[in-house]
Amino acid sequence: MLRFENVCFGYRGEDVMADVSFEMVEGEFTALMGENGAGKSTLCRLGNGLLKPMSGRVMVGGHNTKHVKTSSLAALVGFLFQNPDRQLCSGTVRGEIMLGLENTGFDKATRLKRCDMMLEMFGLDGTRDPFGLSRGERQKVALASVLAPKPGLLILDEPTTGLDYRECVTIMDIISRLNEEGTTILMVSHDMEVVGDFAKRALVLSGGHIVGDGPVREIMRDRAVMESSSLLPAQIPSLAMRIGDLGAAFGSAFTIDDMVAAVERSRDCSGMRRAAAS
Numbered sequence: 001m002l003r004f005e006n007v008c009f010g011y012r013g014e015d016v017m018a019d020v021s022f023e024m025v026e027g028e029f030t031a032l033m034g035e036n037g038a039g040k041s042t043l044c045r046l047g048n049g050l051l052k053p054m055s056g057r058v059m060v061g062g063h064n065t066k067h068v069k070t071s072s073l074a075a076l077v078g079f080l081f082q083n084p085d086r087q088l089c090s091g092t093v094r095g096e097i098m099l100g101l102e103n104t105g106f107d108k109a110t111r112l113k114r115c116d117m118m119l120e121m122f123g124l125d126g127t128r129d130p131f132g133l134s135r136g137e138r139q140k141v142a143l144a145s146v147l148a149p150k151p152g153l154l155i156l157d158e159p160t161t162g163l164d165y166r167e168c169v170t171i172m173d174i175i176s177r178l179n180e181e182g183t184t185i186l187m188v189s190h191d192m193e194v195v196g197d198f199a200k201r202a203l204v205l206s207g208g209h210i211v212g213d214g215p216v217r218e219i220m221r222d223r224a225v226m227e228s229s230s231l232l233p234a235q236i237p238s239l240a241m242r243i244g245d246l247g248a249a250f251g252s253a254f255t256i257d258d259m260v261a262a263v264e265r266s267r268d269c270s271g272m273r274r275a276a277a278s
């Protein structure tokens with residue numbers, strides 16, 4: 001679905017990405033993590049064809065982004081900017097979502113139906129001016145317009161930034177449901193709880209390289225990777241690691257794996273988050 005092959009990229013002669021390679025298959029939910037300035041947004045923009053690699057290739061759904069217009073890629077890739085104001089340009093919320101549905105090949109009736117569906121799903125008033133809304137509400141409008149065409153691949157650059165806890169869970173539940181229905185998701189997030197609860201795989205960028213790639217739980221327990229990228233693991237793996245350290249100090253036979261399994265058995269983290277927000 002999305003493949004980076006030895007991708008190098010830089011701005012004005014300054015390297016940001018050096019020889020980055022990874023592949024995402026259909027249906028994956030991958031979190032992209034890394035410290036500020038690591039190049040996450042740049043990688044996202046390379047993934048939707050807004051930026052082209054200086055060397056190497058980016059393949060989206062079998063197409064080399066260098067040879068396809070960004071507007072044609074838009075049908076394959078839904079892209080949410082880190083700052084929603086970079087993509088909002090319509091006078092009403094309804095207009096913004098309809099804009100996202102243009103050039104999708106849907107007939108007018110289907111476009112209207114999908115727009116209504118998005119308004120309801122996100123609890124939005126279609127008549128409002130997006131620029132009169134709060135930062136979190138504008139984030140929801142931008143996300144609704146990206147999701148409306150139901151693209152096969154979603155690249156989301158910090159979708160929950162600016163949202164309160166309840167809204168964060170609402171949005172993540174929508175994204176998670178889309179993923180369960182088959183949408184491939186690459187999501188940048190600094191929120192380790194969100195990553196731990198929803199993503200299956202984590203990619204960690206640092207110094208222009210992928211320094212970590214694997215199941216989220218394994219990456220969060222990899223101290224070298226987490227520390228090299230100034231990342232703090234989510235509470236449960238972190239707690240398990242601390243208890244594991246204590247066990248080791250006191251000569252206990254308990255391993256970190258035992259502790260993780262025990263903690264997760266006794267407490268379904270995602271379930272609790274949803275219950276707390278409902």
Ligand SMILES: Nc1ncnc2c1ncn2[C@@H]1O[C@H](COP(=O)(O)OP(=O)(O)OP(=O)(O)O)[C@@H](O)[C@H]1O
Nearest residue numbers: 011012016034035036037038039040041042043082
């Ligand atoms: N348009 C640009 N022109 C020049 N340099 C840029 C441009 N966009 C990004 N950079 C630089 O490239 C590097 C990577 O930026 P990028 O925005 O991809 O990082 P990021 O990982 O998304 O950071 P953050 O977590 O703060 O969003 C940074 O050093 C940044 O200053």
Ligand SMILES: [Mg+2]
Nearest residue numbers: 040041042082
């Ligand atoms: Mg960024």
